[in-house]
Amino acid sequence: MEFTDEQVQRYSRQIILNDVGGKGQQKIRNAKVLVIGAGGLGSPAALYLVAAGIGTLGLADGDVVDLSNLQRQILHTTDRVGTLKVESGKAMLSALNPDVQLSLYTEHVNAATISKLVQDYDIVLDGSDNFSTRFLVNDACYFEKKTLISGSIFRFEGQLATIKPHEGHPCYRCLYPEPPPAGLVPNCQEAGVLGVLAGTIGVLQANEAIKEILGLGESLATRLLLYDALDMTFRNVKRPKAPDCPLCGPNPSITTLQEYDVSCSI
């Protein structure tokens, strides 16, 4: 399908990039990306993906907008406090770019529904706020062979990785085999987070998703990126495939999806 004059104008600043061009813009338009969590990470990620002209964006979140979210969840506005986050997100995203097909999911992600949810997408962005969902999303993406861009934040620190075990790379459990047991970690409200940090990591997730779609650059498939907002440092550590990985190793102990009862953050 040809781009309209208006679309060419809208995307002109990225179409003129040699590495993108009309073909790249077409790849972006054909892409289907699922964003799990319309919160601190999901907000900036979804905004940039929609601005870039992603064909289909899925947004999954069961929560409603709370006043305390607005410090960092930039999809939402003061007048939409109390509305479903995905509806609030839709208002912002469809105003930004009406070309994009938006699919909204208001159910909390769970073991019964996650596989069907990710099946319809090429790439999944995890911006969830708890370990149970993170491990569930990783496992579902592994079973469904979907690329996962995992971002997480805590106070002044962020972590980012691209998870592609279906291309022979490590999964999230190669990095962290199990979630922490309940009780060993403080909950999110106790933890606190710098609003801008959510923006930094969420935008980087969008960046890595666009690179995957365009097939550009070096991915984080074998690295973990560590960001420290106070030291203002980005560091990489190596992230090898674990031969004893309980999920993607040769003798897996995890063969079905499971949910954990853990609090949100160490």
Added chain:
Amino acid sequence: MTKVRIPTPLRPKTGGKSEVEVHASNISEMIERLETSYPGIKERLCDETGEIRRFLNIYLNEEDIRFLEGKNTPLKDTDEVSIIPAIAGGV
């Protein structure tokens, strides 16, 4: 002295310090030295059996010690060790 980077969640144990220095010949000894200086830190790093917790990794420079020699991984004074726990925040 080997530099050890302390992640945010463990900084209450080190009096807020983000980096500490220890003299140790390997990772096991490093953990014991840390425990001596900062009591209570070991149980955050290791489970009841003494194994490093499975939601936390220790890196020697850029390498995860699980893929080196684990707790027996030797340390030099010029090395930098990072303790990196899984974090889950997103909202």
